[in-house]
Amino acid sequence: MYNPYGNAAEQQQQQQQRQFVGQQNLQHPQPQHAAFQPPPQQFNGVAPTQGGSTAYTSFLNDPAASLATQFARSGFEQSNQYIQQNFGQFLPTTTNDLKYYFQVSNSYVVKKLFLILFPYRNKNWNRLNLQDATGDSSSPNSQQYAPPNLDVNAPDLYIPLMSFVTYILLWAAFQGLKGDFHPQLFGYLSSQTLAFSFLDISIFKIGLYLLNCSSQASLWDLVGFSGYKYVAIIVLLCWKHLISDGWLTYYPIVLLLIANLAVFLMRSLRFIILPNLTSGTTTITVKQRRIRVQFLFIYSVIIQGLIILFMSR
Amino acid sequence: MFGLGKLLYVIIFTINGIAVLSEDRFLNRIGWGSSATNSNLQPQYQQFNTGYDANEGSSVKTRLVNLIGAVRTLMRIPLIVVNIVIILYEIVWG
Numbered sequence: 001m002y003n004p005y006g007n008a009a010e011q012q013q014q015q016q017q018r019q020f021v022g023q024q025n026l027q028h029p030q031p032q033h034a035a036f037q038p039p040p041q042q043f044n045g046v047a048p049t050q051g052g053s054t055a056y057t058s059f060l061n062d063p064a065a066s067l068a069t070q071f072a073r074s075g076f077e078q079s080n081q082y083i084q085q086n087f088g089q090f091l092p093t094t095t096n097d098l099k100y101y102f103q104v105s106n107s108y109v110v111k112k113l114f115l116i117l118f119p120y121r122n123k124n125w126n127r128l129n130l131q132d133a134t135g136d137s138s139s140p141n142s143q144q145y146a147p148p149n150l151d152v153n154a155p156d157l158y159i160p161l162m163s164f165v166t167y168i169l170l171w172a173a174f175q176g177l178k179g180d181f182h183p184q185l186f187g188y189l190s191s192q193t194l195a196f197s198f199l200d201i202s203i204f205k206i207g208l209y210l211l212n213c214s215s216q217a218s219l220w221d222l223v224g225f226s227g228y229k230y231v232a233i234i235v236l237l238c239w240k241h242l243i244s245d246g247w248l249t250y251y252p253i254v255l256l257l258i259a260n261l262a263v264f265l266m267r268s269l270r271f272i273i274l275p276n277l278t279s280g281t282t283t284i285t286v287k288q289r290r291i292r293v294q295f296l297f298i299y300s301v302i303i304q305g306l307i308i309l310f311m312s313r
Numbered sequence: 314m315f316g317l318g319k320l321l322y323v324i325i326f327t328i329n330g331i332a333v334l335s336e337d338r339f340l341n342r343i344g345w346g347s348s349a350t351n352s353n354l355q356p357q358y359q360q361f362n363t364g365y366d367a368n369e370g371s372s373v374k375t376r377l378v379n380l381i382g383a384v385r386t387l388m389r390i391p392l393i394v395v396n397i398v399i400i401l402y403e404i405v406w407g
Contacts, residue, residue: 195320210376291373 101157105149119264160227217272232257236312258305265300331384
């Protein structure tokens with residue numbers, strides 16, 4: 001893990017070691033390289049030789065000040081560690097960057113949109129590892145998944161973000177066509193949609209906790225998977241306003257899209273909820289397996305269906 | 314931002330509801346108390362003590378009981394603060 005505050009302590013140790021070596025070699029003078037001389041003496045000779053700025057440098061060499069800096073450094077490291085442990089999955093730090101979710105390509109977006117609306121032609125729903133996708137074994141972490149432009153099954157955040165914005169703009173446009181548009185509509189719609197997505201993800205997280213699923217799914221994976229329903233909602237909105245709103249032509253399309261999205265979600269989230277056959281750390285009983293499958297079904301069909309129905313009225 | 318205020322109220326109310334569940338008057342009566350599942354079984358079923366971590370501790374009901382107990386112990390004091398803030402907001406600004 002990249003620790004930007006661990007290098008200062010190492011450098012200080014290295015300088016002290018070089019200083020110690022320099023002092024030892026004064027008794028046995030050996031022909032040394034010219035560049036080897038300055039570092040040990042520079043550290044020693046800052047305070048006595050430079051008479052002009054002795055106040056500042058002696059302040060830093062003061063043992064109390066060095067103790068204070070050491071204390072501040074260790075305190076900062078501790079608080080950094082605390083934040084990383086508890087909130088590390090939320091914040092985009094250097095190891096948990098969100099850039100992974102935005103490495104998309106045109107062909108990936110087209111294929112994924114087609115998958116969301118019609119998920120029956122995909123044969124293999126496994127997520128690829130980084131080694132299998134690129135073919136080289138140079139990455140030390142073999143558990144890293146391939147980014148979205150190499151793997152159609154990887155979740156991304158580009159499609160959910162774009163479809164969220166498109167949904168709000170479309171809704172506002174259709175309200176304007178009907179004649180009752182007001183600028184607060186944007187804030188009202190976005191806060192309502194954010195509230196629904198928050199509820200959605202919290203239901204899934206609570207379900208994962210209660211079912212004791214030992215999964216390594218990060219939060220942003222779930223945000224991505226939960227945001228794919230905006231694509232279906234956009235299609236429903238366009239169909240409703242542009243083509244028809246009648247009972248016979250609109251509601252079968254609603255049910256069809258909900259069923260397709262449910263199949264897509266069930267096949268994608270299956271690897272989060274049910275245990276992988278290769279990693280046999282925990283085995284579950286038949287009863288637990290049945291409960292997990294039921295939870296997956298209820299989540300994918302009923303909860304997503306209700307949210308889609310409510311958001312496309 | 315009007316919808317988010319309602320969502321906040323809904324969340325606060327549900328956590329309030331979980332936090333006021335009384336341990337010995339209600340949860341133990343329906344068998345959901347966190348102390349009822351532990352202490353009564355120990356003298357009789359000694360051989361199941363080792364199995365607490367494996368399967369009996371990870372069923373849906375025990376995790377739900379643990380979740381309710383954790384919410385009750387951890388969220389009492391922050392909930393008091395948040396409720397006071399909301400009451401003051403409602404009184405002063407309607």
